[in-house]
Amino acid sequence: MTLTFHSGALSSSFPATRTLLVSAKIKDTEAVRRRLALRKVDRELSKRNYKAALTLVKQLQGKPGGLRGFGAAKQVPRRMSSLDQLKPSGVDTSSLQSLVDSILDSFKRSIEFQQSEEVSLSELESLTREGSHESFSEDHLMCMQHEAGHFLVGYLLGALPKRYFLSNTETLTRDGLVGGGIEFMGFEFLGEVDTVGILEKNLSRPKPRAGIDRGKISLTTLNRFSCTILGGLVAEHLVFGYSPGLHGDVEKLNSVLQWMGFEESEVDSHLKWAVINTVLILVRHQEARSRLAESMGLAKSVGSCIAVIEDTLNGNELQT
Structure with missing residues (x-):
């Protein structure tokens, strides 16, 4: 009886252990395959062959050893404009409402500042020093999270980053400046928006009537752009509980x-x-x-950053 019991235990546990090992080996193999493919993407991006890079990414989309996350984010219905509408689906919105309100308030205050002709010194300090930073390193951390918010949201919604930059510690020490930026494929229309804005400002041209410019970009592109550009502001609120207040991103989305x-x-x-x-x-x-x-803080390549996202994603979090 004793031998039979141990024999049975071994025979039942061995397949399970073997399955786990095989599963882990498959994941490791897929990760290696993905990294090799993303090196090709990096090469195309470095040569500014952006269409070729996007083609490679789309070929990897949703395939084993490929990219599960690109363009696969779960999204709320477009008609939804209140967290209360999520309650029937079982989503706990109690902790999110204050966050959403704070982000909307940051957006509103930034727009009001940009539209005001005269701003007092105290108002400027309130906007730029809210939650005051104690050091450049703290500013740098916020910049990292901000740009990561853009990158991640854009990627998950199907916008491929072309390149990005972040101030490094050497720049901080030498110049005392903190900065960052990221460019995506699919948002080239921003050049036209900027041109129109400059003309209207310099030539005092009247603004177009409501609806006159509709159709220049699709609603899908507008939605993707809006969420991507808000990703930085949202990331700041999530990680630090506040935002410094002045945002070129806000002005750009409003434009x-x-x-x-x-x-x-x-x-x-x-x-x-x-x-x-x-x-x-x-x-x-x-x-x-x-x-x-x-x-991103270590200046990893776009492909390496994508690999980090894919290695971290939980399949259950993505749309099937």
Whole structure:
């Protein structure tokens, strides 16, 4: 009886152990295959062959050893503009409402500042020093999280980063400046938006009537851009609980909505949806954002950053 018992235990546990080992080996093999493929993407990006890089990424999309996360983020319905609408689906919104309100308030304050002709010194300090940073290193950490928020949201919504930059510690020590930026494929329309804005400002041209410019970009592109550009602001609030207040991102998103001819009520509705959608994406993928920020802080390549995202993603978090 004793021998039979041990024999049975061994025969039943061995297949399970073997299955785990095989599963781990498959994952390791897929990770290696993915990294090799992403090196090709990096080579195309370095040569500015952006279309070729995007083609490679799309070929890897959703395949074993490929990219599960690219363009696969779960999103809330476009008609949704309130967290209360998520309650029937079982989502706990109690902890998110104050976060969404804070982000919308940051957006509003930034727009008000940009539109005001005269701003007092105390108001400027309130906007730029809110939650005051104690050191450049803290500013650098916020910049890392900010750019990681852009990168992750854009990638998960199907926008491929072309390149990015972050101030390094040497620059901080020498110049005392903190900065960063990231460029995506698919947002080339921003050049036209900027040109129109400059002409209107310099030539005092009247702004187009509501709706006159609609159709210049698709609603899908607008939604992807809106959430991607909000990713930095949302990441700051998630990680630090506040945002410094002045955002070129906010001005750029507002300019695009004006360029599209959105009326004020439409801007409010679109913005609420975009903030909710972006918050839920980044809350769902906090570990990926954190690891991505570390990689970007080390100036890893775009392909290496994508690999970090893919290695961290939980398949259950992605849309099937």
